[in-house]
Amino acid sequence: MVEVTLWGSLGAAAGGKNKVEIEAKDIRELFRKLAEQYPGIEPLIDRGIAVAIDGTIYRDTWSKELPKGSEIFLLPRLAGG
């Protein structure tokens, strides 16, 4: 079980929650379960979400493992110049 913090406009899509608990071994599983439990988040995942695991931001490595006790943040996927 990992605790995931939702930021930006994501919290509103999960019914106003800022933190959710999910049993997931990697980012892919996290996204799948989030979409199942909070359908409002699914279109946002499709649009692109970044995941910060212990401070490092991952945008595309969905195979990245979520270590036990790690700090997980979901962030909007950003544009750069």
Next chain:
Amino acid sequence: MNFDPRYSTRNFASVGTRPIRPDGVDKVTGRARYGADFNMAGQLVGRVLRSPHAHATIRKIDTSKAEKLPGVKAVITAADLPDLTDGDAAMYDILDNCMARTKALYDGHAVAAVAAVDVRTARQALKLIEVDYELLPHVTDVDEAMKHSAPLINDAIFTEGLEEKPVKPSNVTKRSQFGHGDVHQGFGHADFIVERSFKTEQTHQGYIEPHACVASVSSDGTADLWVCTQGHFVYRQHCAQLLGMEASKLRVTSSEIGGGFGGKTHVWAEPVALALSRKAGRPVKLVMTRDEVFRASGPTSATSIDVKIGARKDGTITAAEATLRYSCGPYPGSWAEIGAMTAFACYRLENVKTVGYEVLVNRPKTAAYRAPSAPMAAFAVESAVDELAKEIGMDPVDFRIKNAAQEGTRSSYGPVYGPIGIGPTLEAVKNHPHMKAPLGKNQGRGMACGFWFNFGGQTCTDLNIGMDGSVSLAVGTVDVGGSRASLSLVAAEELGIAYEQVKAIVADTSSLGYNDMTDGSRGTFSSSMATISAARNAIKILRERAAQMWDIAVDDVVWEQGHAVAKGEKHGNLGKLSLKEIAAASGTTGGPIAGHSELVADGAGVSFATHICDIEVDPETGATRVLRYTVVQDAGKAVHPTYVEGQYQGGAAQGIGWALNEEYIYGKDGRLQNPGFLDYRIPVCSDLPMIDTQILEIPNPNHPYGVRGVGETSIVPPLAAIANAVSNAAGVRMAHIPMSPPRILAAIEAERAG
């Protein structure tokens, strides 16, 4: 793929040196080919008709007269670019931006296009296209657009991110919130509070090369596109999707690019050129005029930002809060969201809250501009931080050092930082000789900090070793400012050979796997990672070939300084085989030697910078002069330090232009008043002093050499650094960017009047 991206210390041989770039000679002799420098047999000239209105329903477009003009080979409207986006809202917006469908949403919005035998005919044809517009009320100001009484730009948009689903449509497309702690409580503990509202005007990336492409669609359904872009693979995806083509049948070649800065990250004219070519059955060259570049491409957000920061007498910030409103043009974006994330990223805060609002206006679609959204937020926050330091009676550098984020700090946007450079840049500034340079009458010094995330992303690289031992490196990230030099250095470093033995090129979309575009300061970070990986894969093969040549086990061969070395006593008399020798024998040891790499370069290290500048203000006219400017920034590891310095200087110069003079000026009619380099005033050579740089190297733990992106952060601090300097020079706090002479003079007069 078992590539390990973790940083480890090493002694560099090539990385960190300053050789001449591989594309240099072509660029100083005029041979380098940019977007408009390419031609095809039978090529037509494409031209776009643009709306003169800020907001209008398109009732009807009659192209019949234009079609009849001799020399006109194709005329297209939105009907020739049907909606194939299949519910992809972001792509639909790009399509609508390329060619207005039912409404013209800003002055300059494309409504039709022609392809003709020459420019004169194309221009005449545009005049013959009759567009029946029904004018609608418009809004161009970000604060005005948020009012309930404002004209609605898209009645299908309801604000996202609210706890209760709104019942009425709005120009506010999204609300987003970041932070932690309890700001209300935090302000309760403050001895001093600064609260102020700021505005920044819209600016353009201002690349000197206008958008340009040559499109050629064949009757067999294949197509070629030559284009100046920051991401040819992304352009291929966009164009293929919008035109209903298979991506593999569209080959996109990126020309040399004459500047992008975020402005060449999504398509504008390219789908139009392809549609014209498809209809005309001939190649079409489409080059924007400068006027079109300003009216229809690029710009960053205009903003309106409120900031409140409180601190104790001892200088500890107890709470920080900001509300940020960013214009998006007529399509939804996430610009305020980024501003809200970056606003307080430099500081260690117990209580922080930021709220962003994305706002639709009748202006061109906002595009990324170098660390998009961060400079405006930093302007507001760093101005307030300076003011607060002054109220407390602390030195502004010491005040920032006391509150600077460090390893282990929870960032204002959520995650906890790893090793970061904000503290070291501040310490370096504190000890910089610039801080001791004497100041004269009407002169002031200012400083400010800035932050940018940096990105990684999808990357694919090929490294081919020729039979003569020279190395061809094919990368898929467009070189916007010297990355072919830095990537050649990385390949040379990893292989243990000389820089001159490596030649890097940017491969087209049919020659290499997908690459994300060069944005988010990712070019050198990502492609160097992929280059290291490709080189290591090639080394594995080189070792195998050496083992064959020696007839020993491959495990007994190691790679050292460009040579295969047989290790262990038993092979003591085998000597070494150079890369060149192994390559020469490759024909009989298994054929060509190459290393390939495809990876997602995640783990980009965040970047911080602190700038110092001295400004002189003429109190009688409000004119400013930049006297000295210094950039201190963390590069992680500077691969080619000269080009790192160049990025620091270039970002600072763009920031200086933004701070002082650059702005989009709209008339009451919603038309852009200054779509040219005459009145959109980017800095000229005589406006600037030398820009001093200091590179700090705090290794990024997620890159083998410790590299961080360096391209963007340097544009973040200048707005605030200059505002702080002007405040110290003229005694007025400037809350409106650009600080043009009329604004500064008005502020000085208001201050005099009390």
Next chain:
Amino acid sequence: MAGVAVSTTINGDSVEYLCQPDETLLDVLRDRLGLTGVKEGCGTGDCGACSIILDDRLVCSCLVLGAEAEGRRVETVEGMAHGDSLHPLQQKFLEHAALQCGICTPGFLIAAKDLLAKNPDPTEEEIRFGLAGNLCRCTGYDKIVRAVQDAANVMKGA
């Protein structure tokens, strides 16, 4: 519209072309003669990317008609190097990394060549004002000014 026949000298070579009466020299150089080293950044004389030297005078080729080149001498960036040896300005631009994207570089080289021809030992201020008609968006001008200073030193010694 009848074409105008023009005989001129470009980078030392005699050239003849036909152009339209309203066609700019910039368009002639780029589209008719293939000299695409001359760049178009604005077409209105505000960026200097199309700088050329016309009878020893620095001008924007976008503000000259093709027809006006009759009987005159045109110098473009393509004529700066001699054989395979670069002009000192070209060499110094490379050494100092005075270019990033490089689109403004041909214009800067030509403007700097004109500047040094008229003032072989310019101060930093004279360089900055002398090159103020050429916009660069990448470099912040620092390395360009240094490259011109260095080239001036080399050329003085030559």
Next chain:
Amino acid sequence: MRYIRPLSIEDAVGLLAGSTGTAAILAGGSDLLVRMKGGFVEPDLIVDIKAIEALSEIRETADGFSIGAAVPCAVLGESTALKKAWPGVVEAAKLIGSKQVQGRCTITGNLCNASPAADSVPALVAAGARASVVGPGGRRTIPVGSVPTGPGKTSLAKGEIIEAILLDKRAPRSGDAYLRFIPRTEMDIAVVSAGVNLTLDERGVVTAARVALGAAAPTVLLVEEAAEAIIGRTLDEAALERLAKVCFGACRPIDDKRGTIEFRRKVAGVLAKRAATTAYARAGGK
């Protein structure tokens, strides 16, 4: 469209007078080509006057200087005698556009383009310059200030060409100066500007003065009251303040993308003061 390069002024006048559609005179082309590029004008006839020898010379005459209509501004800066006599006029001409533009543009073109913000015009008006006009009816000489009649409009009749700008010979102890305000250091159009021309007596008292303001009204303003404010004085602090105040009051500027009414009025006064100070020093005043 036709492009013609006549060899004599008479031929040029004949071509222009006889043209049926729109005709344009091409000297430096720095305004004409920009307007053609933008599609604002499509002349049927372009008359390039640069092959007319007399028009490409600066002549020093018994009366002063005659600056041919086709002389590029850069050449004004290369004339030592002109620079010595009329430094304000030369510095104004050398402020137009970039080095590249100065290699082409002419003060006559700057005058005939009739922009309220033209840099050389306030300096020429302050200098009391005259224009020699040739037309189907012959030659006439008029004050330069009477050429522009409004933004983009001139008093020249069909077929008329300005062949030269005439500047008087300098009286002793005279000096002129021109200053403009721009947000950048180069490349901008004047937000507001001031040209001052004055003559002193042996004691440093101003005996004659002309003060002209640019971008302060639809056409260049010759502010007689401003001249009166400094005539009979040694340009002390009080005279300068009076000068600034008068210029502030005389302006009739507009709000536009380049500046506000308030800003232009204030800065007009400041520039007049500073230009007067420079002109005074050039005239030998201390």
